[in-house]
Amino acid sequence: EVQLVESGGGLIQPGGSLRLSCAASGFTVSSNYMSWVRQAPGKGLEWVSIIYSSGNTYYADSVKGRFTISRDNSKNTLFLQMSSLRAEDTAVYFCARDAYNYCFDYWGQGTLVTVSS
């Protein structure tokens, strides 16, 4: 059974850093396209970042230069390192899999990041 479990969210002050994790089971992270998608409170979905099976990465303009996506193949886990956090980064962060169908077939339950002083 495919499962994605995020962790690492919490309350952080503006300018701070946080690392999110997404532990995968039932499939191999490195063989798929893996993304982070966020949802601000009461708002819609915003794609944040992707790591392709090749290892190439891509970021939304809103987080470029501040966030870094990576994976640990030995732990089958996806990460999102977030720095220089802003109030507008407050959101539930989901990890999601794209199994080459150009859409997200599996999602984690999400982890809430709150940026506030």
Added chain:
Amino acid sequence: EIVLTQSPGTLSLSPGERATLSCRASQSVGSSYLAWYQQKPGQAPRLLMYGTSNRATGIPDRFSGSGSGTDFTLTISRLEPEDFAVYYCQQYGGSPPYTFGQGTKLEIK
């Protein structure tokens, strides 16, 4: 960036009725690259349709998708109580690679 605009913003219908949700793209989107999701409060989105008209695993056949180019539609033939939720369209391609529409809230009339 390919912008997806969904309409209406809110759709009020009764169980048993037919729902038609629209997703319009600012540029042409390949039919393989358009998907729909359902999201209920406090839950992650759930994939409904991919490649415009393909139902995801476990999705009932009252859900169907159609369209091409810049205009796409999600149709729910006969609404069940569990269908009332927010629906998002999503496209793949261009820069950034993925964008979502702003969502349509389907509420009980």
